[in-house]
Amino acid sequence: MAEAENPVLVERRGAVCWITLNREARRNALNEGVVRTIDQAIDAATRDGETRAIVITGVGDKAFCAGADLAKGTQGFAFAVDYARPKHYIVDLFKRLQECTLPVIARVNGHVMAGGFGLLCACDLAVAADDIRIGTTEARIGVTPMMILPYMLRVLPARRLQEMCITGEQFSAAEALEWGVLNYVVPRAELDAKLDWLLARITDKSPTALRLGKQAFNAMRDMGLREALEYAQAMVPVMSSTQDAKEGMAAFQEKRKPDFTGN
Known part of the structure; x- marks a missing residue:
């Protein structure tokens, strides 16, 4: 099968x-x-200013993402290092996802391996077909999933993550759901219906509330309790002063649907 003309749609x-x-x-x-x-x-x-959510997925039904392209001589050969430019492009992507103010949902249409699993963990939410497999298979080629560990540590229970990294084995969608890696697992035929259901619950909400909420979530996750409480206290007046917050309160009092503008 030939390489697609546009590798990302x-x-x-x-x-x-x-x-x-x-x-x-x-x-x-x-x-x-x-x-x-x-x-x-x-x-x-x-x-x-018009987009309310982002979906990341892959074509076909075999793989969501197999991780870094290990084909010898390819542009992105995973372990090539340019010491004049030590910042890795995968780190740039993870930082972009961390800073993204929109909800990012992974539509997991196929198997998820290695760096692809890091991409999955970096998304905010994930909906998967029930026949997919996940794994950090780097141990099989003599390395460890170094670049994606920071996000996996945020999502997986520590001992499950250690098992994945040490054995390089694959696990089921049901196990990933149990560990909190996935939000929903459904039969493949129901994947898009479940995704649409989830998106409908997101896109009708205040873009401002989602933006500030995601910012606060990511910030507080890196704080101690005392620091997080101080941060929350400072953010309350910021949040309540937005136009969307005022519109939401007015709509509630007037028993109507709010008209959120993202301001």
């Missing part, structure tokens, strides 16, 4: 930006060009 579907890895022949693997395109798409969706 980006399109708006209503209020949702869809970012689709389009490298079925390479099991939707990542290289630097692919990652830079994802990065740019997230940035554009965040800035356009």
